[in-house]
Amino acid sequence: MAFRVSAITLDLDDTLWPFAPIGARVEQVLDDWLRRHCPRTAERYPIPAMRRLREQVFAERPDLAHDFSQLRRLSLVRAMETAGDDPVHATTAFDVFYAERNRVEFYADSEPALARLAARVPVAALSNGNADLAVIGIDHHFAFQLGAREHGAAKPDAGLFHAACGRLGLEPMQVLHVGDDIELDVRGAQRAGLRSCWINREGARWPHPERPDLEFTTLAALADWLDAAHAMETNAA
Structure with a gap:
């Protein structure tokens, strides 16, 4: 797609x-x-x-x-x-x-893929957890970090997604939410009007009639897709 x-x-x-x-x-x-x-x-x-x-x-x-x-x-x-x-x-x-x-061990593809994504579009961290991106050392890839604690409600609450879109200055359909959790990330993003991408590293089956806009087994595959989409836009222009 x-x-x-x-x-x-x-x-x-x-x-x-x-x-x-x-x-x-x-x-x-x-x-x-x-x-x-x-x-x-x-x-x-x-x-x-x-x-x-x-x-x-x-x-x-x-x-x-x-x-x-x-x-x-x-x-x-x-x-x-x-x-x-x-x-x-x-x-x-x-x-x-x-x-x-905050001592994390990244999936092998994650850090390079994150750098590629952030070079294309603004990336905002949207999490129910309490990881500190500055302590971890990857905050430079993000426009901002918005957590459930700061917002006052957790995913899949639509308000958290909308607050992130507001800070980005974009309408929900202009924003792609990327995550692993079917209900919190994908279904939450769908209900909030965002595009959705399921990172399905375990090869699980999708259980709902309405599928995510995108599904990949790695973040690197999403970065490949975004590079290809950008190339198509450039060629079309």
Whole structure:
């Protein structure tokens, strides 16, 4: 399918890098830190128990469903208070968690493809997560980063997509949203009136009647498509 793309909004976790290894590492790094600095918390809340406590806090605070960072802080405070450690340590514990959360391992194609996309059109990061592009070292590829926490609502809420389009100064149909999640990214973008691209690295089957505008197994393939589309526009001109 050929159509004009004036800008891209791009998901981060599981689109530029796999999140599962990060999730496993942050739990272990945080547990190691707690064993050294808050041993009563570590004893009462080993990794499985800490995970259950975090899920409990998340369930209790649906008003913060868009703010993973604050929910993580509240979980740490709760754990320390109930274990008998000073909750003042929660700030440092969160900093330890957050540093590890931003240590990502990109999919092999992602960084070169991102550079190619950003050379063609403005790219904005649009994520429900709490990754920091400056810490990761790729913020120079992005026009801006808009997260669910800053906006106050998470994908698939149409308002988040529309806010990004507003900052780009474009109508939704001029913007291509790219992501891995069928409901949050693709269906969310479709409902908000954006063009949609599904990065389907696992070869999953599309479950809905209305398909995305584009589907690729890698971000590099999207960059190839955008290069070809640009060449067609140039030749037509």
